[in-house]
Amino acid sequence: MLLLLSRRVSLSFVKQVIPRGPNLFSKPAFLNSRSFKFKVKFSTASANATIQNIITMPERRPFVRLPTDVYPVNYGLCLKPDLIDFTFEGKLEARIEVVQGTNQIVMNCADIDIITASFTPEGGDEINATGFNYQNEDEKVTLSFPTALQKGAGSLKIDFVGELNDKMKGFYRSKYASQSGEVRYAAVTQFEATDARRAFPCWDEPAIKATFDITLIVPKDRVALSNMNVIDRKPYPEDQDLVEVKFATTPIMSTYLVAFVIGEYDFVEGQSSDGIAVRVYTPLGKAEQGKFALEVATKTLPFYKDYFNVPYPLPKIDLIAIADFAAGAMENWGLVTYRETALLIDPKNSCSSSRQWVALVVGHELAHQWFGNLVTMEWWTHLWLNEGFASWIEYLCVDHCFPEYDIWTQFVSADYTRALDLDALDNSHPIEVNVGHPSEVDEIFDAISYSKGASVIRMLHNYIGDEDFRKGMHSYLLKFQHKNASTEDLWDCLEQASGKPIAAVMSSWTKQMGFPIIVVDQEQQGEDRVLKISQTKFCASGPHNGEECPSWMVPISICTSEDPGCTKMKVLLDQAETTVTVPSVAPEQWVKINPGTVGFYRIQYSSPMLESLLPGIRDLSLLPVDRLGLQNDLFSLARAGMISTVEVLKLMEAFVNEPNYTVWSDLSSNLGVLSSLLSHTDYHEDIQEFIRDLFTPIGLKLGWDSKPGEGHLDALLRGLVLGKLGKAGHKPTLEEARRRFKDHVEGKQVLTADLRSPVYLTVLKHGDSTTLDTMFKLHKQADMQEEKNRIERVLGAISAPDLIQRVLTFALSEEVRPQDTVSVIGGVAGSSKHGRKAAWKFVKDNWEELHNRYQGGFLISRLIKLTVDGFAVDKMAAEVKSFFESHHTPSAERTVQQCCENIMLNANWLKRDADDIHQYLLQRKAPPV
Numbered sequence: 001m002l003l004l005l006s007r008r009v010s011l012s013f014v015k016q017v018i019p020r021g022p023n024l025f026s027k028p029a030f031l032n033s034r035s036f037k038f039k040v041k042f043s044t045a046s047a048n049a050t051i052q053n054i055i056t057m058p059e060r061r062p063f064v065r066l067p068t069d070v071y072p073v074n075y076g077l078c079l080k081p082d083l084i085d086f087t088f089e090g091k092l093e094a095r096i097e098v099v100q101g102t103n104q105i106v107m108n109c110a111d112i113d114i115i116t117a118s119f120t121p122e123g124g125d126e127i128n129a130t131g132f133n134y135q136n137e138d139e140k141v142t143l144s145f146p147t148a149l150q151k152g153a154g155s156l157k158i159d160f161v162g163e164l165n166d167k168m169k170g171f172y173r174s175k176y177a178s179q180s181g182e183v184r185y186a187a188v189t190q191f192e193a194t195d196a197r198r199a200f201p202c203w204d205e206p207a208i209k210a211t212f213d214i215t216l217i218v219p220k221d222r223v224a225l226s227n228m229n230v231i232d233r234k235p236y237p238e239d240q241d242l243v244e245v246k247f248a249t250t251p252i253m254s255t256y257l258v259a260f261v262i263g264e265y266d267f268v269e270g271q272s273s274d275g276i277a278v279r280v281y282t283p284l285g286k287a288e289q290g291k292f293a294l295e296v297a298t299k300t301l302p303f304y305k306d307y308f309n310v311p312y313p314l315p316k317i318d319l320i321a322i323a324d325f326a327a328g329a330m331e332n333w334g335l336v337t338y339r340e341t342a343l344l345i346d347p348k349n350s351c352s353s354s355r356q357w358v359a360l361v362v363g364h365e366l367a368h369q370w371f372g373n374l375v376t377m378e379w380w381t382h383l384w385l386n387e388g389f390a391s392w393i394e395y396l397c398v399d400h401c402f403p404e405y406d407i408w409t410q411f412v413s414a415d416y417t418r419a420l421d422l423d424a425l426d427n428s429h430p431i432e433v434n435v436g437h438p439s440e441v442d443e444i445f446d447a448i449s450y451s452k453g454a455s456v457i458r459m460l461h462n463y464i465g466d467e468d469f470r471k472g473m474h475s476y477l478l479k480f481q482h483k484n485a486s487t488e489d490l491w492d493c494l495e496q497a498s499g500k501p502i503a504a505v506m507s508s509w510t511k512q513m514g515f516p517i518i519v520v521d522q523e524q525q526g527e528d529r530v531l532k533i534s535q536t537k538f539c540a541s542g543p544h545n546g547e548e549c550p551s552w553m554v555p556i557s558i559c560t561s562e563d564p565g566c567t568k569m570k571v572l573l574d575q576a577e578t579t580v581t582v583p584s585v586a587p588e589q590w591v592k593i594n595p596g597t598v599g600f601y602r603i604q605y606s607s608p609m610l611e612s613l614l615p616g617i618r619d620l621s622l623l624p625v626d627r628l629g630l631q632n633d634l635f636s637l638a639r640a641g642m643i644s645t646v647e648v649l650k651l652m653e654a655f656v657n658e659p660n661y662t663v664w665s666d667l668s669s670n671l672g673v674l675s676s677l678l679s680h681t682d683y684h685e686d687i688q689e690f691i692r693d694l695f696t697p698i699g700l701k702l703g704w705d706s707k708p709g710e711g712h713l714d715a716l717l718r719g720l721v722l723g724k725l726g727k728a729g730h731k732p733t734l735e736e737a738r739r740r741f742k743d744h745v746e747g748k749q750v751l752t753a754d755l756r757s758p759v760y761l762t763v764l765k766h767g768d769s770t771t772l773d774t775m776f777k778l779h780k781q782a783d784m785q786e787e788k789n790r791i792e793r794v795l796g797a798i799s800a801p802d803l804i805q806r807v808l809t810f811a812l813s814e815e816v817r818p819q820d821t822v823s824v825i826g827g828v829a830g831s832s833k834h835g836r837k838a839a840w841k842f843v844k845d846n847w848e849e850l851h852n853r854y855q856g857g858f859l860i861s862r863l864i865k866l867t868v869d870g871f872a873v874d875k876m877a878a879e880v881k882s883f884f885e886s887h888h889t890p891s892a893e894r895t896v897q898q899c900c901e902n903i904m905l906n907a908n909w910l911k912r913d914a915d916d917i918h919q920y921l922l923q924r925k926a927p928p929v
Contacts, residue, residue: 063138063436065205069102072203072210073153074249079171079199080217080242081187081262086164086173088187090200094156094210101148105156108197108204109134109141111170112162117143121154138437139197139204158201167855168326168819170198171260176323178264179285186263188322188337190330193380193441196255206254207378207484215246218262223281226260227253227334229316250333251313252482254376259332261320268294272301276312281320282344289784292345292355293319296362299401307396308370309474310481317369319343319362323785326819326859329361331368331390338365339819340785351753352715354786356398356405363397364390375477378484380435383444384510385487388431388453391415392461395454404711406662409625411458412597413666417632419452420602423515424540424636427897431456431510432487439890442858446894455600456509462598463505463555463570464498472497505553505572509600514538516552518573520593521606529585531558533593534577538602540905542641551576552601559595560585561616564623567595590616597629602636617654624660631655631663635670638913639905645674645913646920649690656697661717664698668724676870677906679833681914686921691728693924699725704736704755715754722755726762727797737762745774757790764797765831772803779815792820796827796835804828804835808842812849821850822859826866839867847887861895868899872906 076093090112096105098121105119117129131144143158164173164187173185189199197204216224217236220243224230228248236242250258266287269279278297280290297319305311314334321340329338342361345354371393372386398407422428431453435441461469472494480489487510491503509515517538522531535551537544554573559566560582571580582591590612593603605613613630616622622630631651638645655667671691678687699721706715725733737759743749744759751759763771772795779791795807810816811824829839843850843863854860868880877900884896 063440066108066140066203066208067102067106069100070096070098070105070149071208072096074211074213075200075202076213076215077200078215078217079260081164081171083164083173083185083187083219083222083262086166086185088162088164088171088199090158090160090162092156092158092160092200092202094158095153096156097153098149098151101150103145103148105143105145105149107141107143107201108139108194109201110136110139110195110197111165112160112198112201114141114143114201115159115161117156117158119145119149119154119156121150122152124154139194141201160201162199165198166324166818167853167857168324169855169857170195172324174263174322174324176263176283184264186261186323188261188263188325189259189332190326190337191258191332192256192330193383193445194256196258199258202255204255206256206376206380209252209254209376209482209484211252212250212258213247214250214258214260215244216260216262217242217244219243221264222262223265224260224262225281225318225320225335227258227332228314248315253333253373257331257333257373257376259330259335259337261322261335261337265320266290270294270298272298272312274302274305274311276301276314277316279316279318280343281318283321283323283340286344289344289346290319290321293343293358293362296359296401297366300363300366300397303397303400304367304370304393307393307470307473308477309470310370310374310477312369313374313481314369317366319365324817324819326854326857329365331365331372333369333373336365341789344784344786346784346786349753349784350786351719351756351790352712353719354753356402356407356712356716359398359402359405360394360407363394363401367393367397370477374482375480376484378486380441380444381432382486383435383441384431384449384453385485385490387445387450388457391450391454392457402712404713406624406660406713409628409660409662410665411454412625412628413662413669415447415451416455416458416597416600417666419447419455420515420538420600420632420636421540422447422898423452423513424538424640425898425901426539426541427894427901428513429894430513437890442861442891443894445858446861452600456506459509459555459598459600460494460502460506462557462596464494464500464502468498469494501553505555508552512550512552514550515601516554517602517604518554518556518593518599519604520609522591522609524585524587525581527584527586529560529582529589529591531580531582531591531593532577533571533573533580535573535601536576538636538640540636540640540901541908549576554601555599556593557595557598558582559592561589561591561621564592564595564616564621564626592622592626594629595623595626597625602633604633604637604642614651614654617651618657620657620659624663627655627658627660628663628666632666632670635673639673639909641909641912644916645909646916649917649920652694655694658698661713661720664717664720668720671724676830677872677910678914678917679836679870680872680910681918683918683921684833686918686925688728690921690924691724692730695721695725695728696730699730699733704740706752706754719754719758723758723761726758727765729766734762734766745778756787757794760791761794761797764794765799767798768800769803772798772806776810776815785817788817789820789823792816792824793827795824796829796831796839799832799834801834801838804838808838811842812846818853819859821853822863822866825863829867830870836867836870840871843867844883851887851889857891860889861892864889864892864895865899869902870906871903872910874904874907877901877903877907 072094074095078091079088081088114132118126120126127145129143130146133142169190171189174188178184196202214226218224224245226247227250231248232246234244236244264284265281266284267279267281268287268290280294282290301312317334319336321343322337325339328342345358367390371389377385395407395411433444476490476493495502514537516535519534537549556571556573557567558569560568617627634648637643638648675687678684702718726737741759741763744751782788811821825839828835881900
């Protein structure tokens, strides 16, 4: 399941809403000066102690998995939803196996009322259940029988009723408008992680697999879909307006992958080159918007078949856009569900970043058809196996389909650096984390499971080599197809294929939290370069000062300026430090660790080594991904207090000649963090001037309109730069944005899709109540969810306090879909100091409604993070902690701890570096003597 809001909308939010920019200093003096040094600074132990005092992880709730005395073989499931009263009737007839005699059956069950239940042993008489004992907190029900059920096969029948809820989980209702504007509802499902139990009583654990025979009784004018193809459709004898739709038997599968949808849809269809029927279902009248996803899907299925050397095991696959959907998409076997914005592309009105996003999400979910669905994790502890792997291979797939996207460089900015930032916290968690109670599962749908998981898989792939990696994956999928597997099972198969110590290397990355900082120094010995390499744990709060320092088995690659794109040698650092001799390196050549920014670690070079690398930023001799990685590492060292933030600002000025979109994207993200930090000071305008100076040259070079020969990345870069300049108050950009916005609103010249976010952001940031009214009107008129979301994400840029309140009120209105409320509030919190305070107060004042809306799911975690992560005052950490102690939110406990830690880190950063930053920004403005 792809976490759009957690994983990448943060990215598209940054990319579309906070674009980036250049530099007025044509030649930063430090690059030509031998006196340039990065001074190592140390955080005080007392600062770390302060953070630790604020943050204490709560005790976990006790939890016991289902008994193993009974298990299902096949679920015969018939459901009859009522799309008017929002209820459903269900009949379950499950073939089960009694492993040992028992007079009770324990199943998962939540928000369902059982009417009758009975068990019939094979060849025996029916035994009616005498009682149903619901354990609501554990989401279980115990069926009691008057006599012991004997060992052997039998049939369990249960009649039950439930509610089509509005919580975007389980079997729920999704609201949409018909083509005539009438409000209607679809019945749809979202079962991962533990919500199949809200649709039917079941053994709702990933290891308890069975086959499914699903029948749906639905209005005859509605489309009915499930995992498999339809094998029978006939009138329902009790009601002539209904039909009974029967689907083929599924392969053996986990309950969380079951899906059904009942609603009104159009579709486009095609066939992959290996003969799989593919359909993309869209809202009525929007079939055209499914063509891009269809193109991606029909290319992707054969790519995965070839890559894994295992055919897709179902006869068809449907991809469907759901109006109300909490996640980005869900990989239900044969019926993949998506947010509309993760599937639909309008040829005229969709921007370049949306096309890329759809390609990535389709690639991610289709990878799961093999890795997750065919072979499934044994328990949620191994969730990362599903999500980390799919989050890595989606990039491999998109690189195959769209090489012009330069997608692997974007991976470093989108996933790799994001995972490093989270994993540097004291309140991170290992990739493999013990999970018990269902309330804990949502917590691990985060950047550690997805982005760190993807990053260590990428590192592993690089360490093994593609040929052996594919061989090992093929072996793993064949060995465990239709079964469950653990992390160790994957390591065994890859170890056998490669002959390398995979389990030993990878357990250091998956079983312990955090990652190393690699400290490097060098000396010239004759014609060779001798490197002294050591590792210690990288901590966001400063140098590790614990009694015992963990260590990792670190695959390290080394390149030189002779051929920056080619790895000269590889070593495996399996101890605290080592010495490596790199042969035939002339004194004037530089040596770089981690070419391609593949290894999951940060690097701290000695000053001479760093000085030799920095000119590679200006002359572009360093690869884009390495220019990005160098800047990002130094920014993180500054935040941790290990170097001065001023030195990073000087470094940023060296990017004046930078042409690469992703490098600018990452630079812009970091400047956004710094701008947010300095919003707590009275010289916030000075950092805006720095941003204007840095981004003006690239903005002038790009201009407003695309030129012949430009491609996908040029469009992304233009939107990024113009938005960054506009938000920072660059007058020529503001004037042009206002002119184009006026023409757009009046219908004289419609804005291209790629310019809408930067223009909307710019006019709102410097706008008034009339501007906001116009944006609300555009939102109401928008027929495309992508356009509505584009507007929702930038509304928070408005500056006046009374208008900020209007935006927050709008966030909870009927105008905004429930899953998008989080984006609107987050946009307010991320826009300004006033916005942050107002958003936090709004969340507290409306907590009951928000918590009830999302039922403690991962959208709550996202909301909390977006709202409070930007504070930089000590007392706010205590305030946040206090609020959530009295408003218990089990699925967001770790998020709250991480936010409190980030607030303290921000506060320490500000105290430590604020004066130096201020002085530097003043010096830049001072006229030359």
